[in-house]
Structure formats: structure tokens, C-alpha cells
Amino acid sequence: MATAPDDTAAAPAPAKQKHLYLVDGSGFIFRAYHRLPPLNNPAGTPVNAVYGFTAMLWKLIEDLHGAEEPTHLAVIFDAAKDNFRNELYADYKANRPPPPEDLLPQFPLIRDAVRAFSVPCIEMSGFEADDIIACYVAQATAAGYNVTIVSSDKDLMQLVTPHVDMLDTMKNERYGVEAVTAKWGVPPEKLGEVLALMGDSVDNVPGVPGVGPKTAAELVQQFGDVEGVLANLDQIKKPKLRENLEAHAEMARLSRVLVELKCDLDPPHTLGELVMRDPPHDPLRAFLAEQGFKSMLAKLGRESQAAEVAAQPDEPEKPFVHAEYETVITLDRLDWWLAEARARGVVAIDTETTAKDPVRCDLVGVSLALDAGLACYIPVAHVQGEGLLAEKVDQLAWQDVKEKLGPLLVDPAVLKVGQNLKYDLVVLKRHGLDLAGFDDTMLLSYALSAGKHNHGMDELSEKYLGHTPIPFKEVCGTGKSQCTFDQVPLKRATDYAAEDADVTLRLHRLFRPRLSAEQVTRTYETVDKPLLPVLADMELEGIKVDREALARLSATFGTEIAALETEVHDLAGGPFTIGSPKQLGEVLFERMQLSGGKKSGKSGQYATDVNELEKLAGQGHVIAQKVLDWRQLTKLKSTYTDALQAAINPKTGRVHTCFSMAVAQTGRLSSTDPNLQNIPIRTEIGRQIRHAFVAKPGHVILAADYNQIELRLAAHMADVPELKRAYANNEDIHALTAREVFGTEMDPQESRRRAKTVNFAILYGISAFGLANRLGLDRGEAQRIIDAYFARFPGIRNFMAETINGCRETGFVTTLFGRRTNLPLIHSKNPAERQFAERAAVNAPVQGTSADIIKRAMIRMPLALAEAGLTGVRMLLQVHDELVFEVPERDVEAATPVIRSVMESAHRPAVELSVPLGVEIGTGPSWGAAH
DNA sequence: TGCGTCACG
DNA sequence: GACGTACGTGACGCAG
Known part of the structure; x- marks a missing residue:
């Protein structure tokens, strides 16, 4: 075979796939302008859009270096002149207001910014950016490039093909052919027909009245294009629609021309001139200095330093690079990955399924990651192709995978790392597997950063790895056209699934060492992590609901x-x-x-x-x-x-909620799909719903509530002798408060009711205004009550002040067990925000300690019940201060003291309390009857 | 999608 | 004295 000279050279690197990125500069400008408040450079010129644009472009270039390795890049602008579309239709874009006055001087500065990055800046008089982009897309595609259009303009979606996609950097979404088809109901090449029929009020493309995206898509699906629709008006059933199409046929034709992108221009730069190079720092530095963008200058300084020192091996922001992920389809390769996981002792794992609900879905595949960039996907239930494109899916059988994977999952010597592992655990348990020896990156993030940000994988990846994982909807689409993961082709499925495991492993490497360094190990290791499998069992168990009663x-x-x-x-x-x-x-x-x-x-x-x-x-x-x-x-x-x-659930006949472990800022759980933590009880009529939650035959529902746990904890934490004594003597705490604060003159019942409100107000961070509102008093009276309360219980005031001061120093508050809630707004300049954070700071230690205690009880409960021989008792629900069980009728008497004892001593031995914890237990045929 | 409303602790 | 007004959640229907 004849070889080209290049192939025989010393460095036989295969020609890199060329990838052109085209940025819709005008879109960037307007978004930057509207996102930022007014801002001036040292010369007094407004530069908010310049600043925003520069930041966005910089971020884009950084992101691209990390992930996509583009080879070519250009920014395209609209030329500030009428274009050929105005000749076709004088009103084109007539609805668009002129640019705001303080934006005008920024346009040239923005072009300077682009050049400062050594990126070509392209515009052509008489044409819109969209047309220029269309031309480059055509040229690049013909030359075998891949192309990404950076924009959110729907018109540009027409250009998407298997080699051309769109990137919306604001939403961090990529649109490929499937995504465009999913969004519009027609493939990209038909999108122009849809856009023409529906029109566009912003660009003032007339379209046809009464036709929106849905109708337009249906028409195009049925008739192919605008002309097809107009030629088949007699087939259109809806009279109004037919009438409109008839009356506006010419406008529809005109619209079709207006939305058509022109791709036969001869743009000023050749493709070769768009080649991407590392920006020299000097021009960029000069530009940033001139505009007074100090934070960006500082960042540039750091970067050049870092480059000089030569990249540190552990540099946190190293780019997200990876080899091609492997699709494992032979037992030999599976053996290799599992052996390697054993040798390394750590493996990230993720399961892919057919649905979000772990109790209803089916397992489709499993992905593993061994090292940053080294990950694979093991498909086990992808469906066979259909029709002409039928391609037999080559994959391992789940039974074989299960036999090999199972022992690794329960081997504590191999650490399994997952993101939201409770989901995977529920799925795996339903498929006959268990898990021991794991870390959950979502819970690690929660332990480290509760209150700072959320803990979903995409967000963590973005924040800590500077990498946006492939969005799920890009793989499976959304809405009606959404497909299940087992229908995704293996290559695509591998890219998505293996990346998730890869991201998880990288996050674990960042988070795990921080845990002990930042002293948040305790609740993670002794509370949240061990609770995870307990919750998985509760979710799997579900609770029986009487459908007929409902x-x-x-x-x-x-x-x-x-x-x-x-x-x-x-x-x-x-x-x-x-x-x-x-x-x-x-x-x-x-x-x-x-x-x-x-x-x-x-x-x-x-x-x-x-x-x-x-x-x-x-x-x-x-x-x-x-x-x-x-x-x-x-x-x-x-x-x-x-x-x-x-x-x-039709299979189990029960309702299986999902308990979220990393949502509430304070350490509480939350419940979704459905939320079983807010089933009515306060009104008689609502309470009937609770009666529909029933025990299975031969069983009863047992409900165990902590009595006033938060108030007891407040008495302990704030060290209020009177309250502690009252709890020790089992007194009525609200009546006591009433006597202390209101004296004995008022009607005792009314007095107690008010005192109860005051006690709650204390827990939530009191204000005279709020209390006045609740009690129907004026502010002065409310203030006198608060003063009286603090005079009688000075410990409370000290506790509040100390907690807020501590929070100001550290930025967080902690529970008695060391759980941390971060409250960055404690330093806010906005007094409303700051006071909000102060109230949360007072409440979080109390609410969070209560959450820690009931979680500890839940962790111990299964073993305590088993040791008492109560193997038929099941814990079903947690409602913050209440646990709900399903108990065989004959076990009620034996179970009651076990449950009470576990709950009342759950704080020990880690913490000793100066107040007793009280638990009230009731039983009955339904949850309603158990109270 | 954001808002108003309301269910729970 | 500014701020806005009790802490923590999730789900539903409406309207743009």
C-alpha cells in the first residue's frame, strides 16, 4: 500500500479530527448586556456588556480546551446595516427596538476583546451573522470538519446535522439532531418549514396567524413543507386553521424565504485562517488593563504563573480529558476491568436504567471508572434495532455480569464510589445484588458544602471539574419523543454512562481528602452513609394504600x-x-x-x-x-x-416514596414522588387521607413520635434551667412558658395557646413583627412578650447571640453531632438577606440536631428489631420527628419498647443530653388510626 | 417556567 | 435605621 510521506514520519500522529466552533457574537452581546448592571471602565465608557462578553468568551475557550479540543474558532457578528431580508420584506425585524444607548459604544470594544484573544472576528455588510455561520458550516462540512455553533438562536438549529451541533453556553446544553428533532418535532432540515409557518414576533417574520410550534410541526410532519401544506389545504380538518392558511399563503411563502439561511456567500476569512491558537498573554493583558477588568487580570496572572511553574501533578483544575471509553461486550474484558478494580481498590460505579423511579425501572447497563479518563460501560439490556437499520446489539447477559460483579460489590476491600448511590442500591437490590464498602459523592458534597450549593452531579462536575457532562436529554430527548436508555445506541450510551462514572471518580478524589481536613467526617461516616441502605430498604418496602378509600x-x-x-x-x-x-x-x-x-x-x-x-x-x-x-x-x-x-406501584400495590438525603440545608430528609412527609393531619377532613394508609393483612401501623424534640433540644443547647427541669419532671412546657411570660391573669387556655406560638417563634428566630402577626397583637405588645421571655430565660438570648456570632466568624453553624450548615449570606450587605441568614443560623443547629438523632435511631432500628427476634417488623416512613412501622399484630407488644428505647437513646453515646427525649407510640389499622 | 397557594414537621 | 418580616420542605394549578 502506498503511504503518504506523513505516515512514515517520526511522529505518526493520526490527523486530528478538525472541529470548528462558530460563536454567534451578537447573541453573546445582548445576553451579557442584560445580565449585568451598569459598569464603566477607567475612561468612563460603559462596559458591562464588554465585561460580560469577555467573561463568556474566556469561559468558552477554557471549557473547550478542557473538553472538546476544537481546532478552529471564530466569532461572527451582525453588520450594523440593513440586509437583503429588508429588501424582501420591509418590516423584517421592524419590531426590534434600536440597541440601548449605553450599548452602542460597547460594540467596537467587544470586537477588540475578540481580537485580544487572537480569535478572528467576522462580519459582512448586508448579511446577518446567521448567514455567515451557515456559509462556514457548509464549507467546513464539505471539508470533513465537525462544527459546533455557539448560540441559542432557534433559526440556527436548521443547520444541525450529524456533524454539526449547537451549544447554548448559558443553559449549558448541546443540541444534536435528536435534540432538535425532540424540541421541534421535525428534523433540522425541516425546521425552516416550521419556523416559516409559525413566524417569529421578535424578528417580525409574519408566519400564519394561529399557527404555533405544535401546529406547524404537525403540518410539516403531514405534508413535508410549506408548499406541501398549501397544496393540500382541502385535507385540513380544522376550519379556522384552513382559513388562516388560505388567507396567508403568500405570507407563509415569504416567511419561508426569510428564514432560509444563505450559504452561498464568500466570507472574508478562509477556514484555514480560523485555526485556533493559544492566545498570547500580552495583548489580552493590555486589553483587560485598559478596561479595568481587575479580577480577570489577576486570573491571567495566575495562569501565566502556573504555565511557567509547569503543571503540578495535582492541579485541581486540570482539563477533563479522557481516552475513548470502552464498551465492554466480552467476558474477557469484563474480567479485566473487575480485576483492575480489585487491584486498585477503588472503582466508581453507575447504573443506567429505563426510568427515573428506581422501584419501577429496569437495569440497562453498568458503568465503571478506574482512573480519571479510564472508564467503561457494560450494556446488558439494550434493545435490538428495528427495521432496515437493524443491527444486532452485541452485549453481555445480565446473569453473567451479575455473577462476576456481585462479589466485588459486597467486598469491603474494594471501595465503590457512586453519586446518589441510594438509587443504584435500590436498583441493584431489585436485581439480586447488595453493596458494602462505598462512598457517595453526593453525600460527601453535602457534608462539606450544605448551604453553599446543590449536590447534583452535573452541578458538581461543572463547579469542581470545570466540565459539563453530556446532558441526559441530549441522549434520550425530552417530552413525547423521549426514549428510554435501552434504546440508545451503544456508542452514545457508552459516552454518556462512562462519563458519569468518570466524573464521579474525579469528584471523589477531590472531596474525600477534604472531609477530615475540614472536620465534617463524623456525620458523614456515622449518620448519612450508614443511613443510605436503611432508606433504600424503606423505599423498596413502600406503604400500602387503600385505593378504593381514596x-x-x-x-x-x-x-x-x-x-x-x-x-x-x-x-x-x-x-x-x-x-x-x-x-x-x-x-x-x-x-x-x-x-x-x-x-x-x-x-x-x-x-x-x-x-x-x-x-x-x-x-x-x-x-x-x-x-x-x-x-x-x-x-x-x-x-x-x-x-x-x-x-x-402496580407490581407491589404499594406507594414507594423517594427520600432525598442531600436537599434540606439542615440535615433533614425530604420526600418526593410522592411526598409522604406532608400527608394531611391538622384538619379532620384532611385527616381522612391518613386513614387510607393501611397495614397489610395481619399487621398494624405503628407510629412513634418524638414529643417536642426541637424544644427539648433548644432547652439543652441554650441551657435553660427552668425548661430542663420542667422536661425532667414531665411538665407541660407550654403551660410553664405561659405562667412565666404571661403570669396567671389571662385565661389559662388562651395563655397556653399563645405561649406555644411564642415557643415556636423562638425556634425560628423571633421578630416582634412576626409574632405580632401570628398572635394578632400590635408590635409593641409582641415586643413586650419577647422581652419578658428573654428576661425569664436569658439562656435563649445568649444562645442566639453566640450562634450568630460563631456563624459570622466561620460562615457556618453546627449540630451537636458536628453536622455543618453553611450560611454565606450571614455576611450579606443586604439587611433582609442577612437577617434571614441569622434566623436560619439559630434554627439550623436545633432542627439539624433533631434530624441527626432520628437518623441515628433509624440506623440502629433494623438490628435492634432483629436482635429482639422481631423479623416481621418493617420501618416504612420518616416524617422528621416520627417513624412509621408495619408490625405483625402479634409483635406489637414486643416491638413497642424496642422502638421506644432505640429512639429515646439514639443520641448516645456520642452526645449526652440534659433533657430526656420522650417518644409517643400509637398503633391501629391505619396511619390515621395510629395517632 | 415562575408564582401563588397550601400540605407537613 | 435600612430591609422585610418565623425555620425547613414538595406539589399543584394558572398564566405567560
Whole structure:
């Protein structure tokens, strides 16, 4: 075979795939301008858009260096002149206002910025950036390049092909052919037809009235293009639509021409001139200095230093590079990966499934990562192709993978690292596997940074690795056209799945060493990590729900809602949407002229919340009470009686919630899909829903509540002798508070009710205004109550002050077990934000300590029950201070003291409390009956 | 998607 | 005295 001279040379590197990035500069400018407040350079010129643009371009270049390795880059601008489209249609872009005055002088500076980065800056008089981009796309594609268009302009999506994608840097989303098709319902090459039919009010492309994206897509799907639609008007069923198409046929044709991108121009730079090079620092430094961009100058300084010192091996921001990820389809290769994992002792793991719900989905594949950039994907249940493109999917059988993977998963000598491992654990358990010896990067992040940011993988990757993982929706699409992961081709699935494991492993390397250095190891190791498998079991177990009972409630609520609706409409003198706060406000305060309507500042709407409506009801306005009743019933029906029926898992007949471990800032759990931590109990009518949560045959529901745990913890933490003594003697704490604060003159019941409110207010960080509101007093009276409280219990005031001071020094507060809540806003210049952080600072240690205690109880519970021989008892739910169990009838007596003892001593031995913890236990055929 | 509302601790 | 007004959650319907 004849070889080209290059191939025989000493460095036989294969020609790198060329990849051209085209930045839609105008889009960048407007987003930068609108995102930033006014800002001037030392010369007094406004530069907010310049600054934003420079920052965005810099970030883009950095990101690209890290991930995509582009070879060519250019920024394209609109030339500030009329273009050929105005000749076709004088009103084209007529709706667009002229650029704001303080943006005008920034345009040339922005072009300077581009040049300072040594990036070509391209524009052509008479043409829009879109056309120039289209031309380069055509040229580059013909030359075998890949192309990425950096823009969020939907018109440019027309250009997407298998070799051309779009990148929206604001949303951090990439759009390939599938994503565009998913978004618009038609492939990119048909997008022009859709855009023409729907028109664009911003660009003033007329389109056809009454045709939006959905209708346009349907028409194009059916008839192929605009001409096809116009030629087949007789087939269009909807009369109004046909009429509009008929009447606006010419506008549709014109629109088609307007949205067409011109790709036969001869742009000023050749492709070769767009080649990307490392920007020399000097021109960039000069530009930044001239504009007074100090933080960027500092960053540039750091970078040149780093470059001189030669890259440190452990440089945290090293780019996210990786070899091609391997798709494992032979047992030999699987053996290699598993042996290597054993040898290294650490492996990141991630499971891919057919759905988000770990209790309903099926396992599709598993990915592993051994080292940064070294990861693989093991497909086990991808579906075979269909039709002409049928391609047999070559993959291992799950049984074989399971036999080899299983022992590794339970071998504590090999650390398994995952992100949100509870999900994987639930899936694996359903497929017959267990897990021991693991770290969860989501929980590590939560231990280190609760309060600073969220802990999802994409966000962590972005923040700590400077890398945006392939978005899930780019692999599977969204909405109606979303496919399941088992339908994704193996190459694509591998890129996505292996990357997740790779990211997880890299995050673990960053987080794990920080844990002990930052002294947050304890709750991670002794609370959250061991709780994870306990929660997995609870989620798998689920709770039985009486579907018929819910259906009956739904029906009853339905008729009552209908009746109330009629009454409300009659009282209002005509129909309106009761559920629309806007319409309701207008009906009450304008049409009906009720007094007291006040508009909220932000939305300019009348307030119609419970407080307002109760005021009106108190004044004798019947409609207000009817609306309140209507609201209560619709809430109960839609959120509970309807939704819970839909949440019943058809396979298990039970409802399986998901407990989130890294959402609440304080250490609490949260519950979703469905939320079983907010099932009604406070009103009798809502309480009926609790009665639909039932035990399976031969069992009862047992509910165990900590009695006033937060107030007890406050008494301990703030060291209030009177309160501690009262709890030790099992006294009524609210009655005590009432005596101390209000004396004995008031009616004891009313006095106790108020004292209870005051006690809650204390836990939440009191203000005279808030307390006055709750108690219906004026501020002066509320302030006197607070003063009296602090006078009687000075420990509370000291505790609050010390907690806030400590938080100011460190930026965080801690629970008795060392859990940390970060409150960066404690230093905010905005007093409202700062005070908010101060109240949270007072509350978080108390709420968080309570969360730690019940979590510790949950961790011990399974073993304690097993040791007592109570193997049939199941812990089902946690509701912050309550645990819900399903207990065989004959075990109730034996289980009760075990559960009580575990819960009441859960703080020990780590922490000793100066107040006892009290637990109240009830049982019954349903959750409602157990209280 | 953001907002208003309301369910829970 | 400015700020906005009790802490922590999740789900639903409306409207743009």
C-alpha cells in the first residue's frame, strides 16, 4: 500500500479530527448586556456588556480546551446595516427596538476583546451573522470538519446535522439532531418549514396567524413543507386553521424565504485562517488593563504563573480529558476491568436504567471508572434495532455480569464510589445484588458544602471539574419523543454512562481528602452513609394504600367542589376561574368591591391567601368562606386523593416514596414522588387521607413520635434551667412558658395557646413583627412578650447571640453531632438577606440536631428489631420527628419498647443530653388510626 | 417556567 | 435605621 510521506514520519500522529466552533457574537452581546448592571471602565465608557462578553468568551475557550479540543474558532457578528431580508420584506425585524444607548459604544470594544484573544472576528455588510455561520458550516462540512455553533438562536438549529451541533453556553446544553428533532418535532432540515409557518414576533417574520410550534410541526410532519401544506389545504380538518392558511399563503411563502439561511456567500476569512491558537498573554493583558477588568487580570496572572511553574501533578483544575471509553461486550474484558478494580481498590460505579423511579425501572447497563479518563460501560439490556437499520446489539447477559460483579460489590476491600448511590442500591437490590464498602459523592458534597450549593452531579462536575457532562436529554430527548436508555445506541450510551462514572471518580478524589481536613467526617461516616441502605430498604418496602378509600374520597370531594363552584359563581355574579389568584382577586376586590384588598408589591396582584380570605369571612362575606372550602377540597383532591392513587406501584400495590438525603440545608430528609412527609393531619377532613394508609393483612401501623424534640433540644443547647427541669419532671412546657411570660391573669387556655406560638417563634428566630402577626397583637405588645421571655430565660438570648456570632466568624453553624450548615449570606450587605441568614443560623443547629438523632435511631432500628427476634417488623416512613412501622399484630407488644428505647437513646453515646427525649407510640389499622 | 397557594414537621 | 418580616420542605394549578 502506498503511504503518504506523513505516515512514515517520526511522529505518526493520526490527523486530528478538525472541529470548528462558530460563536454567534451578537447573541453573546445582548445576553451579557442584560445580565449585568451598569459598569464603566477607567475612561468612563460603559462596559458591562464588554465585561460580560469577555467573561463568556474566556469561559468558552477554557471549557473547550478542557473538553472538546476544537481546532478552529471564530466569532461572527451582525453588520450594523440593513440586509437583503429588508429588501424582501420591509418590516423584517421592524419590531426590534434600536440597541440601548449605553450599548452602542460597547460594540467596537467587544470586537477588540475578540481580537485580544487572537480569535478572528467576522462580519459582512448586508448579511446577518446567521448567514455567515451557515456559509462556514457548509464549507467546513464539505471539508470533513465537525462544527459546533455557539448560540441559542432557534433559526440556527436548521443547520444541525450529524456533524454539526449547537451549544447554548448559558443553559449549558448541546443540541444534536435528536435534540432538535425532540424540541421541534421535525428534523433540522425541516425546521425552516416550521419556523416559516409559525413566524417569529421578535424578528417580525409574519408566519400564519394561529399557527404555533405544535401546529406547524404537525403540518410539516403531514405534508413535508410549506408548499406541501398549501397544496393540500382541502385535507385540513380544522376550519379556522384552513382559513388562516388560505388567507396567508403568500405570507407563509415569504416567511419561508426569510428564514432560509444563505450559504452561498464568500466570507472574508478562509477556514484555514480560523485555526485556533493559544492566545498570547500580552495583548489580552493590555486589553483587560485598559478596561479595568481587575479580577480577570489577576486570573491571567495566575495562569501565566502556573504555565511557567509547569503543571503540578495535582492541579485541581486540570482539563477533563479522557481516552475513548470502552464498551465492554466480552467476558474477557469484563474480567479485566473487575480485576483492575480489585487491584486498585477503588472503582466508581453507575447504573443506567429505563426510568427515573428506581422501584419501577429496569437495569440497562453498568458503568465503571478506574482512573480519571479510564472508564467503561457494560450494556446488558439494550434493545435490538428495528427495521432496515437493524443491527444486532452485541452485549453481555445480565446473569453473567451479575455473577462476576456481585462479589466485588459486597467486598469491603474494594471501595465503590457512586453519586446518589441510594438509587443504584435500590436498583441493584431489585436485581439480586447488595453493596458494602462505598462512598457517595453526593453525600460527601453535602457534608462539606450544605448551604453553599446543590449536590447534583452535573452541578458538581461543572463547579469542581470545570466540565459539563453530556446532558441526559441530549441522549434520550425530552417530552413525547423521549426514549428510554435501552434504546440508545451503544456508542452514545457508552459516552454518556462512562462519563458519569468518570466524573464521579474525579469528584471523589477531590472531596474525600477534604472531609477530615475540614472536620465534617463524623456525620458523614456515622449518620448519612450508614443511613443510605436503611432508606433504600424503606423505599423498596413502600406503604400500602387503600385505593378504593381514596377513590371514594375523590368522588365525595369532587361533588362538593362542583357544588361550591356553583355557589361561588352565583355569589360573584358570574363564572370565573376560582383557582386563579389573579382572577379571584379581581372578582373580590373590583367586581364585588369588597374592602381591604391590597396588592402585593411584586406581581401587582391582590393577596388572596388564607389570612386575607379569613378576614373577609370574619366580616361576614359568605363567598370568602366558600372559596376557602373550595381551595381546601381541590388541594386535597389533586394533591392527595387523586395523585396518591396514581402513585401506587402496580407490581407491589404499594406507594414507594423517594427520600432525598442531600436537599434540606439542615440535615433533614425530604420526600418526593410522592411526598409522604406532608400527608394531611391538622384538619379532620384532611385527616381522612391518613386513614387510607393501611397495614397489610395481619399487621398494624405503628407510629412513634418524638414529643417536642426541637424544644427539648433548644432547652439543652441554650441551657435553660427552668425548661430542663420542667422536661425532667414531665411538665407541660407550654403551660410553664405561659405562667412565666404571661403570669396567671389571662385565661389559662388562651395563655397556653399563645405561649406555644411564642415557643415556636423562638425556634425560628423571633421578630416582634412576626409574632405580632401570628398572635394578632400590635408590635409593641409582641415586643413586650419577647422581652419578658428573654428576661425569664436569658439562656435563649445568649444562645442566639453566640450562634450568630460563631456563624459570622466561620460562615457556618453546627449540630451537636458536628453536622455543618453553611450560611454565606450571614455576611450579606443586604439587611433582609442577612437577617434571614441569622434566623436560619439559630434554627439550623436545633432542627439539624433533631434530624441527626432520628437518623441515628433509624440506623440502629433494623438490628435492634432483629436482635429482639422481631423479623416481621418493617420501618416504612420518616416524617422528621416520627417513624412509621408495619408490625405483625402479634409483635406489637414486643416491638413497642424496642422502638421506644432505640429512639429515646439514639443520641448516645456520642452526645449526652440534659433533657430526656420522650417518644409517643400509637398503633391501629391505619396511619390515621395510629395517632 | 415562575408564582401563588397550601400540605407537613 | 435600612430591609422585610418565623425555620425547613414538595406539589399543584394558572398564566405567560
